[in-house]
Amino acid sequence: MEAFDNTLLSNYIQTVQQRTQALYENTRGSKQSSMLAEDCLEELFSALEELSIAEEELRQQNEMLIAAQSEIEAERQRYQELFEFAPDAYLITDLYGIIREANRVALQQFNIAHRHLIQKPLISFIPEHQRQAFRSILNQLPTIYRVQEWEVMVCGRKREPFIAAITVEAVLDQQGKATALRWLIRDITNRKRTEAQLQDTQLQNLELIEIDRLKDQFMATISHELRTPMNAILGFSRLIGDRVALLGDGRLNQMVDHVVRNSHHLLAMIEELLDFSKLKSRKLELRPAGFDLV
Template identity: 50%
Template structure:
């Protein structure tokens, strides 16, 4: 039962008691000879009326208590709303339909740089820079029609003249006739977010620019390497021809000069081919030509080809093969290239001792090749960096041994392209062991992967 109905019921009981008292008085007046009988009946009716009034009084007292409790809860809820409104981290405003501020919390006042008491009564548009006010008015007129506008980004200016980016959420609150009579605003400073988005946009553009530069560099390297390799092959060919034809016509000094031209030309051609291969790998355009071949035969031939370089430094080269099945499916030229790079480095950085090539099969579906030397070794801090392009151990070694620093980078990428992996174990002064593991049969999907 509502408070209104309880009040009406109490009024009705009072009216009933009044009517009974009036009826009693009238009967006594009309029949004086029956006063004793009427008095007894009237007293009974009066007693009943008083009991009903007592019950009504209790109900009214209970109603008053409930009303006081409801008022307390309502006041508590109102205070909670005021606290939420006042101490919210975001700015909150209440304006009329034209944007004149009626209420403002602390956060809104701090954003706009003015005390809340002075903020009330001011139009919100005065905190919008002049050049943006026309667009602000146009959007403001649409809010009552739309009902809700979320994340409306606006540049605002505080009373002190500080500009900041704000995200506004505006809701129209209709009156009893269904028309928008007031607006509820939430203001949030998004300057930091906008700055972060601008940085992300800048870094994204920089990344695209760097990618384009890398692409152009790769194209340039591929083009120049190709253009350089053609005349270099001609130089080597003519040098070999001169060495064969003029062996009895030239003196020992001239022949020695031709040999130096030929060896320098081969070294330069190797550098050009490294650059060409690296540019293809970097651009993802190098593909494997898969075929079945005998791995033992390939390892033996490769070692024999480089035997002369080892003999010049009085190094011994040993081959240990432990393969039940020597047949593999891979690109024989690229496997040879990997072995040449590892053996060349082993010979280059070993001044005395020996080099050992081990080939085995850890599992029936996998092969492993290890190239071990007794050379200068590698510092532990540099092991993780030796597979990076243009990376060499030190400037002194670069001057002593030469090279571009691409050999191991190309080796690492080729091995990964073959779905394999390469590992290094080394101690300074105790030599190095490069161990590569490859699948016995490389799938066709591997040679299309872009290695990065």
């Protein structure tokens, strides 16, 4: 849109005014012949005044139009800067995926010059094994209007393929008909790698938790299995100690006492293992009892 140049109209109005004034001066000498001319000239002056008012209004509208053009240009420049320096790749294509516009990040991702990217089909950067699915979604976009976080493998020129999260939206005209497509392409390779590492870590944690559970279960089972024979060993050791005491053999009595002490020690360790297993499984029961603190 261009502002209307009213300079020619203003000059034309001034010229008509000058000629009208000259004609009026020339016809003032003859009273009889100039009455009709004076009436015509008066009407002409009125028309010129109205035309001057219209010219002034036109000038004001022209100034408003220039101001509106400046605002539109500033808004267009702001949009262009947002488009060009966005942190993600932005593309505008037609409904068939032919690239019309591309920002700086898109050129970096595809590793291609701007003049070579424009008019190129976007599907040419998609691996062959994914092109059928890509084409299927592309054909549906004029009716479904939007697809968000669509994960696709993208292959740039002479660089490693990367995983992209694509959000694409149809541009609609005043009748609601799709006329173009806007694409946001985000490289999520690092995010996917981090997610995979996090998943591996979570799996390892689950394995460690299961190993720890099996260890506790094993310790509890072994402790129960050991406590029964240890009680038997301790009981029989005491019986043997009573018999040996009657014989009066000091050396043999010392050996039996050694067996009894070690049996008590092993039994105490087994009891501690059982208490620890119960504590970890939150099954330890406290038995409060009174005692003389002094």
